[in-house]
Amino acid sequence: MNITDVERDALYKVIHSRRDVRKDFIPKTIPDEVLERILKAGHHAPSVGFMQPWDFILVTEQQTKNALKKGYESASVESAQKFSDxxxxxxxxxxLEGILEAPLGICVTCDRERNGPVVIGRTIKPEMDLYSTVCAIQNIWLAARAENIGLGWVSIIHDDVLRETLDIPANIEIIAYLCLGYVSNFKDKPELETFGWLPRENISQLIHKEKWSKKA
Incomplete structure (x- = not known):
């Protein structure tokens, strides 16, 4: 099945306009059929040995969000101490998060024991199942953007808060907590780039040819 030029350009538009959304969520419910498309996009990510190690926990209840917000606030205070004055x-x-504002939260996990102890492609690099789950998250992110739905990844929260609040078994790895919802607008640039926190790196300085020491 060939991809048309129009379809190709649409994909690149989605990639370049994807944003980590922390605010501007609006109180509009994501229709079930839209959410199903987004989750199926995640489920069709590549996975090592086709083990499909991911699960998706959907969070909509206010009490659950309140507990996660409290966990974020504590972790954010802890994180602030690591920076210079x-x-x-x-x-x-x-x-840096939209836990309460976003209509939907999704916790993405990785079952490292799924489909047995020996997995094709994981025999030398056992962490490949974790990377596979991150691929599923990227698919979800791009699918959400294609649906004009914002998504933000909340990494400033301890796993034990997510584990206790969402009743996640001890043998399951927690990979991400995502906030999803329609937004009033998408920014032209990533916010941290706009704020001057860091610039976008020049890609020509990141490409090497044959050896690390040789820039392309």
Missing amino acids: EKRAEYQSFK
């Missing part, structure tokens, strides 16, 4: 003030001025 100058950077700490700037860090604390950023809004």
Whole structure:
């Protein structure tokens, strides 16, 4: 099945306009059929040995979100102490999550025991199942953007908070907590780039030819 030029251009548009959304969520429910398409996109990600190690926990109840928000706030205070005084003030001025504002949360997990102890492609690099799950998250992110739905990855929260709140078994790895919802607008650039926290790297400085020491 060939991809048309129009379809190709649409894919690149989605990739380049994807954003990590932390605010601007609006109180509009994601229709079931749209959510199904997004989750199926995640489920069709590549996975090592075709083990499909992911699960998706859907979070909509306010009580659950309140508990996760409390966990984020505690982790954010802890995180702020790791920055210099100058950077700490700037860090604390950023809004870095949308746990309460987003209509839907999705916790993505990885079952490293799925389909047995020996998996094709994981015999030398056992962490490949974790990378596979991240591929599923990227698919979800791009599918959400194609549906004009914002998504933000909340990484400033301890796994034990997610594990206790969402009743996740001890043998299951927690990979991500995602906030999804329709938004009032999508930013032209990533917020941290706009704020001057860091610039986008020049891709010409990131490409090597044959050896690390040789720039392309």
